[in-house]
Amino acid sequence: xxLQDKYRVAILSAYALALxxxxxxxPTPIPWVRLGLxxxxxxxxxxxYGFRTAMMxxxxxxxxxxxxxxTFLGPAFILSFGGGVFSTAAMGLVFISFKNLFGPVGLSLIxxxxxxxxxxxxxxxxxxxxxxxxxxxxxxxLLIGTLTGVANGIVSDIxxxxxxxxxxxxxxxxxxx
Amino acid sequence: MKEAIKNTxxxxxxxxxxxxxxxxxxxxxxxxxxxxxxNVTVEIDGKPSYTFPINIDRxxxxxxxxxxxxxxxxxxxxxxxxxxxPNKLCVKQGWISNGAIVCLPNKIVVIVGGNGNNPPEDIDxxxx
Amino acid sequence: xxxxxxxxxxxxxxxxxxxxxSNKFSTYKKTKALMDTFVSxxxxxxxxxxxxxxxxxxxxAIEHFGDLINFFSDRSxxxxxxxxxxxxxxxxxxxTLDIIEKAIYVSEKSGGAFDATVGPLIKLWNFHKKVKPSDxxxxxxxxxxxxxxxxxxxxxxxVFLRKKxxxxxxxxxxxxxxxxxxxxxxxxxxxxxxxxxxxxxxRAFGLKPDGKPWNIGIKNPRQNNDSDEIIARIKLNDRAISxxxxxxxxFLQDGKRFHHLLDPKTGYPADRCRGVSIITDKGVFADAxxxxxxxxxTGNGLKLVRETGMxxxxxxxxxxxxxxxxxxxxxxxxxxx
Numbered sequence: 001x002x003l004q005d006k007y008r009v010a011i012l013s014a015y016a017l018a019l020x021x022x023x024x025x026x027p028t029p030i031p032w033v034r035l036g037l038x039x040x041x042x043x044x045x046x047x048x049y050g051f052r053t054a055m056m057x058x059x060x061x062x063x064x065x066x067x068x069x070x071t072f073l074g075p076a077f078i079l080s081f082g083g084g085v086f087s088t089a090a091m092g093l094v095f096i097s098f099k100n101l102f103g104p105v106g107l108s109l110i111x112x113x114x115x116x117x118x119x120x121x122x123x124x125x126x127x128x129x130x131x132x133x134x135x136x137x138x139x140x141x142l143l144i145g146t147l148t149g150v151a152n153g154i155v156s157d158i159x160x161x162x163x164x165x166x167x168x169x170x171x172x173x174x175x176x177x
Numbered sequence: 178m179k180e181a182i183k184n185t186x187x188x189x190x191x192x193x194x195x196x197x198x199x200x201x202x203x204x205x206x207x208x209x210x211x212x213x214x215x216n217v218t219v220e221i222d223g224k225p226s227y228t229f230p231i232n233i234d235r236x237x238x239x240x241x242x243x244x245x246x247x248x249x250x251x252x253x254x255x256x257x258x259x260x261x262x263p264n265k266l267c268v269k270q271g272w273i274s275n276g277a278i279v280c281l282p283n284k285i286v287v288i289v290g291g292n293g294n295n296p297p298e299d300i301d302x303x304x305x
Numbered sequence: 306x307x308x309x310x311x312x313x314x315x316x317x318x319x320x321x322x323x324x325x326x327s328n329k330f331s332t333y334k335k336t337k338a339l340m341d342t343f344v345s346x347x348x349x350x351x352x353x354x355x356x357x358x359x360x361x362x363x364x365x366a367i368e369h370f371g372d373l374i375n376f377f378s379d380r381s382x383x384x385x386x387x388x389x390x391x392x393x394x395x396x397x398x399x400x401t402l403d404i405i406e407k408a409i410y411v412s413e414k415s416g417g418a419f420d421a422t423v424g425p426l427i428k429l430w431n432f433h434k435k436v437k438p439s440d441x442x443x444x445x446x447x448x449x450x451x452x453x454x455x456x457x458x459x460x461x462x463x464v465f466l467r468k469k470x471x472x473x474x475x476x477x478x479x480x481x482x483x484x485x486x487x488x489x490x491x492x493x494x495x496x497x498x499x500x501x502x503x504x505x506x507x508r509a510f511g512l513k514p515d516g517k518p519w520n521i522g523i524k525n526p527r528q529n530n531d532s533d534e535i536i537a538r539i540k541l542n543d544r545a546i547s548x549x550x551x552x553x554x555x556f557l558q559d560g561k562r563f564h565h566l567l568d569p570k571t572g573y574p575a576d577r578c579r580g581v582s583i584i585t586d587k588g589v590f591a592d593a594x595x596x597x598x599x600x601x602x603t604g605n606g607l608k609l610v611r612e613t614g615m616x617x618x619x620x621x622x623x624x625x626x627x628x629x630x631x632x633x634x635x636x637x638x639x640x641x642x
Contacts, residue, residue, distance in 0.1 A: 105181075106189035109196060139203025146196040153189075157181040220338070263377045266341065269433040269554070281341040282377050300538065301347060301513075302502040304582055305524025305548040 008049060009056045016041035016061040024069075035148050039111050042088055043104055043156040048163060051092035058088045078126065079119050086118035087111040104160060108153030112145040217255050219248060220286040231255065231274075231289060241283035248287055255287055330514040332499075335360045340371040340483060340503060348491060348499035349514050359494030363487040363501065370483050373401050374475045376424070383473055387424065391469030394458065402462055404475060404482045405455065407589050411478070412452035415597035415609060420569035424472025425449045429572075432565055435556035443572035446470075450569050480506040481547050481592025488588075498542075501588075508545040508588040518542040518635075525639075526552050526579035526620055533639070537618060537626070540635045541584070547591035549599040550580035568600050577602025577622055584616040584632070591615075603627055 019037040026035070038061055046054035062084045066077040091111045094102060102110070120141065124134045219227040221239055229235060229250060236258070237248045246267075247259040254272040262282035270278050277288040333356035334347040346363055350356035375381040382397045389395050397405075408421040425446040429438040454467040466473065475482075480503040487501040488508050498511020500519055509519040518540040525536035539546065551574070555564035568575040583595040594615060598606035603621050607629070610617040616631040628636055 101186065101188045102192070103184055103186045103189050105185045106192050109189070109192050113196065136207040139200045139207050143197065143200035143204065146193065146200060149196075150193060154178065154181045157184055158178070161180075161184075264341075265433045266554075277343070279338045279342060281338060286338045299520055300522040300535065301509075301519045302345065302500050302507050303522040303524055303535070304502075304505040304507050304546050305526075305550050305552075305580060 005049075005053065009053055009060070012041055012045050012053070012057045013060040013064070016057055017064055020061055020065045021068075036112060036115065036145070036152060039087065039108065039115070040152050040156045040159065042084075043091065043108055043111065043152070044159050044163070046088070046091055046095055046107070047104060047156075047160050051096060054092060055085075055088050058084045075126065079122055082122045083115040083119040087113075087115035090114035103153075104157040105150060105153030108156060109146060109149040112149030112152070113142065116141050116145045216289070217248075217250055218288045220288065222284045239285060241280075241285050243283045246280060246283050246285055248285075255289060257285075257287065260285075332514060333357065333360070335364075337364050339364065339367050340375075340480060342480070342504040344487075344504075345502045346487065346491070346499065347502075348496045349511065350496060355495065359491050359496050362494055363490045366486050366490045367483045367503070370400055370486055371479070373398060374404065374479050376474050376476060383475060386464050386466060387472050390466035390471040394456070394461070394463040394465035396461065396463050399462065400482075400486070402457065402459070402464065404478060404589065405464055405473070406457060407482070408475060408478050408593065409452055409455060409457070411590065411593040411597060414613060415594070415601065417452065417569055418600040418605075419477060419593050419597035420450055420452045421473050421475055421478065422450050422452055422455065422466070422471055423477075423567055423569045424474035425470060426567050426569070426572045427474050427476075427565070428472065430563070430565070430567065432554045432556060432563075435558070437558060437563060447570075447572050450572075477549075477596040478589060478593040480504060481508075481545065481588035481590070484508040484545065484588035484592075506545075506547045506588055506592050507541075508591075509541040510543050512542055521546055523548060523582050523618060524550065524552075524580070526550050527624070528552075536620070536639055538637045538639070539582075539584070539618075539632065544584050544586055545588035545591040546582055546584045547588065547595045548580055548582040549595040551576075551599075552579070566596060566599050575600040575602075578606075578619055579622060579624065580620040581606065582618040583610070584618075585614075 016038040019041065023035055023037045042054050042058050045057045062077070062081050063072070066072040066074070066080065071077050088111070091107050094110055095107060120134055120138055217229045217231050219237065219239060221241060226239070227237065229237070231250060231253050234251045238245050239248065240246070244261040246257055246261070249256055249258045254274045255278070256270070256272045257267040257278055257280060260268055260280055260283055262280060264282065267278050267280035273289060275289045277286060279286050330349050330351050332347055332349050333353060334345060336343055336345045344364065344367055346360045348356050348360060372378070373381055374383045376383060378384060382395070382401045386395045386397070405421065411419045412421065426443065429442055429446060449468055449471050454471060455473070456465040456467060457463070484501045484503050484506050485508060488510055491499055491501070492510070498513070500507060500509045505524070507521060509521070512518060519542060521539050521541050522535040523537040523539065525533050528534055549566055551562060551564040551566060553565060555562055562574070564574045566575055567573065578599050581595045581599040583591045583598060585591050585594070594609070594613070598610060598617060598619065601609060603619050606619060607617065607627065610629060616629045618632065618636065619627040621627065626638060
């Protein structure tokens with residue numbers, strides 16, 4: 001990995017961590033429901049810098065956040081880790097295999113969906129073990145995940161556009177000089 | 178914002194539509210499944226003694242210190258039909274489809290759903 | 306570099322946020338059927354075991370007390386006082402003596418608007434069968450209702466009812482008193498904050514884990530659907546609240562509402578209010594004075610509230626909500642914001 005890449009991963013992880021922390025402070029109307037703001041950073045990283053960077057950022061964010069809150073290797077960490085890795089992998093796979101089929105909004109929806117599927121599956125095997133309970137809450141969680149997924153996708157889209165524009169300006173400036 | 182919405186691909190929109198339709202349909206299916214899963218639990222002297230599904234009509238007789246009390250389940254509702262305790266508050270409470278009926282002299286509690294009453298989210302207790 | 310600075314401040318922000326989040330105290334809640342109703346106890350504790358055992362201790366204190374003053378059980382001390390009315394004095398335990406003394410105190414303060422000897426009238430009104438007793442029956446029983454005919458001897462720890470046929474009914478004060486007992490037990494068990502709710506008689510102490518006071522909803526006396534169950538919300542810490550309402554036990558006959566809150570002077574349901582909530586430091590007084598103020602109505606009732614230094618929310622017979630000044634900033638009426 002080049003120095004430039006390491007620097008980028010560090011900064012993206014810091015942003016993701018900040019959003020993760022900010023989100024954990026927001027009151028949650030229903031336990032389990034989260035906005036998934038950190039996914040915006042994962043998505044931007046995926047589209048602009050590729051799958052490797054996105055996965056690194058996710059891993060660093062999940063692990064550091066759980067160490068800071070003292071939940072490392074605890075149940076909350078397992079859920080967060082499973083959801084993060086699985087959703088990043090799903091987004092990466094779709095992004096690489098079907099280039100240009102989905103935009104950031106579609107990718108964000110895929111990420112949110114697989115994040116929830118992974119967490120519900122983990123919750124079933126590790127904690128709840130009552131299929132009815134999981135089946136009853138699943139649709140609600142997936143619906144909320146879809147709505148927050150759209151919102152995050154739109155934010156990501158705007159971010160990506162702006163970052164690309166900045167790069168273009170930079171290039172233009174160089175050419176003009 | 179507007180631009181971002183315009184930027185979505187056809188696949189994005191179809192996926193969104195599919196997810197929303199799927200999860201809303203799922204919510205209804207799950208909701209229906211849950212309402213059928215409601216149970217009537219009868220506690221005698223503080224111990225859960227019987228559990229019946231609320232969607233099957235039946236009449237149960239249980240005995241306490243003041244003799245027999247008759248509990249009737251009908252049309253997804255439950256009431257105490259007869260009791261021999263002095264105040265008979267439990268009979269007066271009538272038919273319920275959620276919550277609970279307490280018949281304290283006879284030490285019988287009938288709970289629907291197993292949860293008792295749930296006050297609104299941000300309220301810690303209700304007076305009145 | 307600007308970006309670096311932003312990144313560092315972002316991490317710092319996260320650390321600060323997560324450190325205030327790492328609060329080890331949580332709330333634990335248990336509900337049990339006691340004293341003819343539901344008792345819910347919520348406590349704030351750092352250990353589930355400690356919370357569980359102290360709640361269980363509080364439940365057994367309530368149960369023990371409930372057995373002493375149970376109007377319907379032949380074996381209770383209260384029944385023994387009633388059976389021996391006009392015959393002889395009865396020796397009772399300190400709690401029974403104490404609650405009867407407090408009942409007499411509220412009776413005196415309220416000029417008899419609250420009266421624990423209302424038992425014979427309560428027995429006449431059968432809210433289950435929805436029949437109104439005849440005027441003659443009520444008139445015949447009125448002389449039996451007078452708190453001045455309760456004789457207490459503190460040295461011998463005895464209670465005596467002067468007239469045969471008198472009946473003590475502590476239903477309008479016992480739940481508040483039991484809430485006080487439960488809070489005492491919880492405090493002794495090392496619990497510093499929580500809520501004891503015996504039906505609508507609630508005593509809150511300490512603060513929630515997030516440092517905020519407890520939120521209590523006041524029931525709407527004329528509820529139409531599920532969404533308007535609550536008419537007001539109030540924030541409480543270290544206070545008790547009790548509500549008396551005409552909607553708990555009642556029947557309608559000829560367009561008139563007959564409910565269980567009887568005016569001891571007339572023998573008929575008091576009709577000046579729909580609901581009265583009293584807020585004060587002790588549950589026993591919140592409970593008994595809510596009945597007294599309900600009977601007195603807004604004029605004399607609110608005067609009594611001010612004289613005794615309590616707070617009140619009174620919903621009068623036309624549905625208008627009156628609240629005392631002491632509740633400013635703590636009371637939120639639904640639909641007014």
